Amino acid sequence: MFNQIQQQLHKFVQRGLDNHLRLAVTGLSRSGKTAFITSLVDQLLHINMNDNDHLNLFAPAKNGQILSVKRVEQHDLTIPRFEYDRNRQGFENDPPVWSASTTGISEIRLAIRYQRRDSLLRHLKETSTLYLDIFDYPGEWLLDLPLLSQTFKEWSQAQQLVHKGERAELAQTWLSQVKQLDLTAKTDENQLADLSEDYTAYLLKCKEMGMQYIQPGRFVLPHSERGAPVYQFFPLLDLSEQAWQQLAESPKNSIYHTLEKRYQHYQQKIVKPFYEDYFSQFDRQVILADCLTPLNHSQQAFLEMKIGLQQLFKHFHYGNRSLFSRLFSSNIDKLLFVATKADHITTDQIPNLESLMRQLVQEGGRFANFEGIDTAYQAIASIRATDAVIATQEGKQFKAIRGVRSSDKKLVTLYPGSVPSRLPDANYWQYNRFEFDQFEPKQVAFDQPLPHLRMDSVLQFLLGDKF
């Protein structure tokens, strides 16, 4: 009997000392979310192999505190499983292949058994378990969160600000049609459906051109409710204050009021559920950005990335002040910005890459610190595809990278150019031919962890304080 009580007590204490951590990973498109999570999981699953040489900067692994890591079943079975095994298999294949990217949310759960450091609790319990839930979700969902704080008018005016240069050109088909509308006239649903299709086509074109600030973000994601009215609206640009006033006074069934109603529906039925069901539950957030590819594109692409990242930051900024902020209050206590594909440049350029990213999000970064969110910036390669080598040309030695170039599948040694350490101006794109190549992954032996660059440092920041 006493034994039973003791056992129960022991169980109870055990549970109380176990921890849960919900880690969310997102990124603007093609930033390498899948590779990042695959590698993060892979590094943890290979803990206590090779003396943890692959995790030199992750203290709880290096000092032997972490005893074992295993995958366990996720809690919510309606969320797709993150396909770790299939991805890992791809790197073992001959030839190895990059993982297919994900389009919605997915989840993977790890159980990390470790030795407690606090000696008092060690008497009660030998080991504890940290349950780590990793959520992968589209950056477009995060980009939609700011909509929750904007009226239709405010959102339209914010869209106005980015609607310049290349964008204005791409928007012509859509915009020239809208200009001919009498927005106070009675709504024709088919007309709105057609115009919204034009608007969506324009957003998709923007995305294709490397522009990252796309709202509503879900308009450019594949989904099955495409034909629902809630996906059929668009911002109104170039309206005077007087025009807005007149629209507000138009009949309830006017085009204007229909657009506004759909926008509000989108806020309440599409964006808010993500906020409530997921975002507000996350403990830590990783935001990935591929800062190199926009350098290949154009100044516009680069500026949009900046706007996009700063918009994202707003959520961490809104912290716990106003009445409004309650909506946005989140549990997030650590925020990590990661510049991916750091193996695509030479090691001497990595500080520049970090500095560039820091500047891209600088404004937001200050806010995040202000709100007491621990924020860090790191340039890494989730899965290292190249080797750093010293090349000699015309008698001179220089740092270079060597890897299998994706475009022609050839092993090449090259110097991909230098990364600007500050936000480049328009001249930059005129005088610099920036061409970061893509590389194929290296083949990995079945019993080895995936090669990486600084994933251990990422782990230390995200999990180091939890053991």
Add this chain to the structure above:
Amino acid sequence: MFNQIQQQLHKFVQRGLDNHLRLAVTGLSRSGKTAFITSLVDQLLHINMNDNDHLNLFAPAKNGQILSVKRVEQHDLTIPRFEYDRNRQGFENDPPVWSASTTGISEIRLAIRYQRRDSLLRHLKETSTLYLDIFDYPGEWLLDLPLLSQTFKEWSQAQQLVHKGERAELAQTWLSQVKQLDLTAKTDENQLADLSEDYTAYLLKCKEMGMQYIQPGRFVLPHSERGAPVYQFFPLLDLSEQAWQQLAESPKNSIYHTLEKRYQHYQQKIVKPFYEDYFSQFDRQVILADCLTPLNHSQQAFLEMKIGLQQLFKHFHYGNRSLFSRLFSSNIDKLLFVATKADHITTDQIPNLESLMRQLVQEGGRFANFEGIDTAYQAIASIRATDAVIATQEGKQFKAIRGVRSSDKKLVTLYPGSVPSRLPDANYWQYNRFEFDQFEPKQVAFDQPLPHLRMDSVLQFLLGDKF
């Protein structure tokens, strides 16, 4: 002041006298849901044209009680709009085309203004409005409803019953793998994912072969959460009572318990929300069935159709008896079974088609009547693609149909064979070569209603009592 009160009162009474009717339309796959709804909407929108000659059997139209019909915006903007206009346009095109089929739920709302018959209320109000919401949803969702009443074991055993003949052959890949499993062993999620993929492939194959009784129905529908564990389970066949007992006693993390848990999750998180959010709100239900195509296929296809239809009926059967039935209690007061494509046979065969359908659902039909649901059976052509003609061959006259055959786009006159009036036995498929052709739609002038066969009778049954 008094005037104001009077106005308010008038408004209040008006609203009170307006009606809402939620009409749900579903059908087993390729039964012609889209054509049915397009035609139903089209007939109503063309009311009061051509003296309502297209609606001879729909009394409220014929006697002039219905004043006008127009489309209005749907209530729930997150449901895709039913694409009436695009579908209608297809029939006006040269050459005309059948509408693309839908994959999820969609909605269209009509406002039908009419003159009240009851003289007392006519003093209060000249006209009333019936708001008709038409919902289109996949028959697969309806086929899933029976799962709500079955445990994993009961469901597995029900699956066992259909698992014969052709099905058993198709299932071999999946089943031979499952046979090798130790169901009491610890779950390997990847293994379950692979086996579930085999199971899904088997279900898709069944569907392709014209078999209609497919559970879980959502496994064969396209959707984006394919990789979620809730879509990764399958029934366990050929187990003795003793084996089931042993499985129940297996560890919590056994394959068996994982399958059971996922099945329960599927019940609660996937099937039940459809029941609660939609099905329980419907007022009237139309179930479409293409009874001709299975005749082309095999006895198995035909038997499965019977099982499928009878499963569907169970929901209307469960009425309001047991504790369990509360879950299934629905508002549905009218149920219409429609055999579509009645223009693909000669008119003399239509009674046979109706009789055949009646027998297919006979058992369930009795239950439905018993529960006080008004049930009817009709053979119709939502959109008539052929003409009934008299052909002469070798001096003899016979009834035939003429239309543009889909396979070769040629205008043909033919006698497609006779429809059995009773459920055929196996011999039937040995001695009868049944080949119902598909036909292309006829082109429709922009100001004319779509041609149909007995849609007016359908309208009379579904709406006749509401005016």
